[in-house]
Amino acid sequence: MSGAVEIRDATDDDVAAITAVYNHVIDESDAIWIDDPLPEADRRAWLARQRAAGMPTLVAEVDGTVVGYSACFAFRDKPGYWPTVEHTILLGPGARGRGIGQRLLDALVDRAVALGKQVMVAGCDGGNEGAIRFHERNGFRRVAEMPAVGRKRGHPVDLVLLQRDLDGPSR
Numbered sequence: 193m194s195g196a197v198e199i200r201d202a203t204d205d206d207v208a209a210i211t212a213v214y215n216h217v218i219d220e221s222d223a224i225w226i227d228d229p230l231p232e233a234d235r236r237a238w239l240a241r242q243r244a245a246g247m248p249t250l251v252a253e254v255d256g257t258v259v260g261y262s263a264c265f266a267f268r269d270k271p272g273y274w275p276t277v278e279h280t281i282l283l284g285p286g287a288r289g290r291g292i293g294q295r296l297l298d299a300l301v302d303r304a305v306a307l308g309k310q311v312m313v314a315g316c317d318g319g320n321e322g323a324i325r326f327h328e329r330n331g332f333r334r335v336a337e338m339p340a341v342g343r344k345r346g347h348p349v350d351l352v353l354l355q356r357d358l359d360g361p362s363r
Contacts, residue, residue: 195255202249209258211235213284248303259287262296275310318350
């Protein structure tokens with residue numbers, strides 16, 4: 193993986209690669225609180241919901257291969273939370289430490305601002321110090337720590353919530 197990174201909108205043709213990245217993260221970490229891999233049909237339905245909601249889903253492609261993706265989605269499904277989105281950034285094997293996550297976040301923030309969003313939330317596994325530091329370097333601040341609110345492979349996992357004010361319209 194040595195070519196230039198292209199960030200672009202996800203298409204239906206990317207679903208297999210998105211599923212592979214998602215399942216890799218399920219297998220290799222506590223970042224996604226699901227124990228078993230998901231079928232491609234699940235990610236296809238998720239992408240369709242993202243599109244229907246008008247929410248961006250971006251992929252990072254290197255040498256014609258999708259190596260990661262990012263998306264934002266409604267934070268709490270109630271009208272009063274309209275200015276806030278939550279996001280995810282997932283990278284496949286070999287994609288970490290190459291600035292790809294940064295490129296995905298930057299592009300996603302631009303898209304969220306264009307949608308008029310004013311706050312972005314990150315929900316990180318409490319044990320993933322790398323993800324927490326990444327978000328803190330990018331202007332996110334810790335706003336909540338929730339011990340043992342989830343389970344992964346039968347053990348408790350903590351949730352750290354971080355948020356960042358966006359350069360969107362004035363409040």
